[in-house]
Amino acid sequence: MQLPSRSSRFSQPRRLPLALAVAAALAALGVPAAHAQPASPGPVPHAVPPATARDDGSALSADVFYRLLLGDVAVQRGETSLAARAYFEAAREARDPRIAKRATELALAAKMRGLAQESARLWATLDATAERPKQILAALAAGTSGKSSIETAYDNDLKARLEKLIADAALTERGPGDIFLQINRFLSDTQDPKQTYDLVRELAKPYPKNPEAHFAVALAAYNGGVPENGTDNTALEEAERALALNPGWERAALLKAEIVSRKKPDEAIAYLSLFVAANPEAKAAAGALAQLYVEQKRFGEARAVFQRLWDRDRSAREFEFGVAVLSMQMKDWETAEALFQDLKRANYGDNGAVELYLAQVAEETGRYQDAIDRYKAVPEGERAWLAKLRVASMIAKLGKMGEARKYLADLPAVTVEQRIQVRQAEAQLLRDANDFKGAYAVLTEALKEHPDSPDLLYDAAMVAEKLDRMDDAEAKLRRVVELKPDDAQALNALGYTLVDRTTRTQEGLALIEKAHKLAPDDPFILDSMGWAMFRLGRYAEAEAYLRRAMKERPDAEIAAHLGEVLWAKGERERAQEVWQSQLKTSPDNPVLLETVRRLAR
Numbered sequence: 001m002q003l004p005s006r007s008s009r010f011s012q013p014r015r016l017p018l019a020l021a022v023a024a025a026l027a028a029l030g031v032p033a034a035h036a037q038p039a040s041p042g043p044v045p046h047a048v049p050p051a052t053a054r055d056d057g058s059a060l061s062a063d064v065f066y067r068l069l070l071g072d073v074a075v076q077r078g079e080t081s082l083a084a085r086a087y088f089e090a091a092r093e094a095r096d097p098r099i100a101k102r103a104t105e106l107a108l109a110a111k112m113r114g115l116a117q118e119s120a121r122l123w124a125t126l127d128a129t130a131e132r133p134k135q136i137l138a139a140l141a142a143g144t145s146g147k148s149s150i151e152t153a154y155d156n157d158l159k160a161r162l163e164k165l166i167a168d169a170a171l172t173e174r175g176p177g178d179i180f181l182q183i184n185r186f187l188s189d190t191q192d193p194k195q196t197y198d199l200v201r202e203l204a205k206p207y208p209k210n211p212e213a214h215f216a217v218a219l220a221a222y223n224g225g226v227p228e229n230g231t232d233n234t235a236l237e238e239a240e241r242a243l244a245l246n247p248g249w250e251r252a253a254l255l256k257a258e259i260v261s262r263k264k265p266d267e268a269i270a271y272l273s274l275f276v277a278a279n280p281e282a283k284a285a286a287g288a289l290a291q292l293y294v295e296q297k298r299f300g301e302a303r304a305v306f307q308r309l310w311d312r313d314r315s316a317r318e319f320e321f322g323v324a325v326l327s328m329q330m331k332d333w334e335t336a337e338a339l340f341q342d343l344k345r346a347n348y349g350d351n352g353a354v355e356l357y358l359a360q361v362a363e364e365t366g367r368y369q370d371a372i373d374r375y376k377a378v379p380e381g382e383r384a385w386l387a388k389l390r391v392a393s394m395i396a397k398l399g400k401m402g403e404a405r406k407y408l409a410d411l412p413a414v415t416v417e418q419r420i421q422v423r424q425a426e427a428q429l430l431r432d433a434n435d436f437k438g439a440y441a442v443l444t445e446a447l448k449e450h451p452d453s454p455d456l457l458y459d460a461a462m463v464a465e466k467l468d469r470m471d472d473a474e475a476k477l478r479r480v481v482e483l484k485p486d487d488a489q490a491l492n493a494l495g496y497t498l499v500d501r502t503t504r505t506q507e508g509l510a511l512i513e514k515a516h517k518l519a520p521d522d523p524f525i526l527d528s529m530g531w532a533m534f535r536l537g538r539y540a541e542a543e544a545y546l547r548r549a550m551k552e553r554p555d556a557e558i559a560a561h562l563g564e565v566l567w568a569k570g571e572r573e574r575a576q577e578v579w580q581s582q583l584k585t586s587p588d589n590p591v592l593l594e595t596v597r598r599l600a601r
Helices: 018-029 031-035 062-076 080-094 097-109 113-126 132-142 149-155 158-170 177-186 193-204 211-225 234-245 250-261 265-278 283-295 299-312 317-329 333-345 353-364 368-376 384-397 401-410 416-432 436-449 454-466 470-483 488-501 505-518 523-535 539-552 556-568 572-585 590-599
Strands: none
Touching: 062 080, 062 097, 080 097, 080 113, 097 113, 097 132, 113 132, 158 177, 158 193, 177 193, 177 211, 193 211, 211 234, 211 250, 234 250, 250 265, 250 283, 265 283, 283 299, 299 317, 317 333, 317 353, 333 353, 353 368, 353 384, 368 384, 384 401, 384 416, 401 416, 416 436, 416 454, 436 454, 454 470, 454 488, 470 488, 488 505, 488 523, 505 523, 523 539, 523 556, 539 556, 556 572, 556 590, 572 590
16 A cells, blocks of 8 residues: 655645635635634734645545634634634644644634643644743743633632623513523633533523523533533534524524534434525525535535525625535536636635646646646745645656756745755655655655654655665654654554564554544544454454545545455455446556456456
8 A cells, every 4th residue: 555645735736625625615604603703803823734635635534624724714704713723623633733833823812721721732742842832831821820711700600690691681672692602602711611511501591492592501512511422412402492492593503413413424414404495595504514515525415505505696706616626526627627717817715725726627637737837826825835846746747857856956945844845845756757766865865954854754764665675664654653653644654564564463553553543534544454454364344444444535545455355255246346446536556456466367
């Protein structure tokens, strides 16, 4: 199996991750903000885009990118508290210190002490060499007595004051609904969700006919106030009580769908489909339905939702953007290009986003000179550096390897990170040309300047594996794990190498299992788990893991492994079906071809 590279956004990204673009449109609709409350905008640091894709163009999990784009759009809308939470959740799943840094900065800007502490702790854990998170934690500790804000509030008899506030509001024409809608945000700085839930539940008891009161309890339970288990459905029950009192309430419908989708996404889709049919003006619910379709890889249905929304309002460019991105995901290049051209004429989107998509359409359709021109036209900003790196790959695809390498050498790489990325991009050009010795030489030279760069070490290990330099590959991967002990991809790469290329299967499995705990839905880690089980003769478990991996990401090499497991089980017709299905989309994949030739000759 070709192991995924952590540096691939600079080496061979085929397209921007779908979830990024779709989430941008959804966030513009307010879809994920069912439980969010706007905060007063403070000074927001400049966004730094985290790593987005692997070496083969695959993305990180949809949830990570959904949270990242939600955070980015929330920043643009001034909703700093929502942005901070989105980035923290993304950092916790992706295990990326850059995202944790961003979450910390946003939490500080939003004056969210508890979240700032959590984010800074995560940042310090993920990057033990960083001094800034330690300084932030020390400053936060110095500024508090050790009690959380909710504990301090309790000391000041918060419950009695809130009861009076709600009671006074109940005597007005508007009623207490607005207060119940704000109360979870007011209490969001607590480090004890259970305490928040208990308080909200008590405050809501005198108002059984108020839908906002039930919504507040549902949200407090969903946010961790009630531990999830097989019997307690408090959050869902309270959301349904809110909807029984106000059946067309979109916000409550969004919360119900989010609760249900955690464990039963198909039921959430069915529910939202009915809700949208009954409430055709519910744009946020329609957007949430599209997002669920995306997460289930039902791209055609997601596009149809956006198309209906856009047909109703042709001035709503965010819907057109959603249709364009989903068309690209479906390889409907003609439609995607036409829509992105229209969006460009309308000057829609963040700086350089549409231009970058247009360049990727040209690349995907083999128009490499057009792609070069379009990548060069991406305006200066966050996306310009990525575009500049892609130009080198396009030059190489035109058969001009020397010119491509010279282009990279002449790029004005200012920071250490950029210099590393240039060397990675150069090595990738050579890897794409199957010049693994040349790629290894480039990476070896770069490591002389940056000996402890996890990205360079990882990439060098991948090339060493291709050259059958297994001792070298293992040593470099072990160094990456030393530098970043909680890096799921490094653990997976080392574990898979031991399973696939040595007799130390149990040792490799232990590493893969650790990676699996850190990233339980990563398809490549699931693939490694399945391959380890196969090596141990545990065919049923191997098949289960590999089928999960294929569901998450249909991939030629995962298909090769799944077919081999089925072949070993004697289910040869099913194995052939798996292989032939994947060969239609990946006819030149060397691992899949080798597996078929070896077993099915």
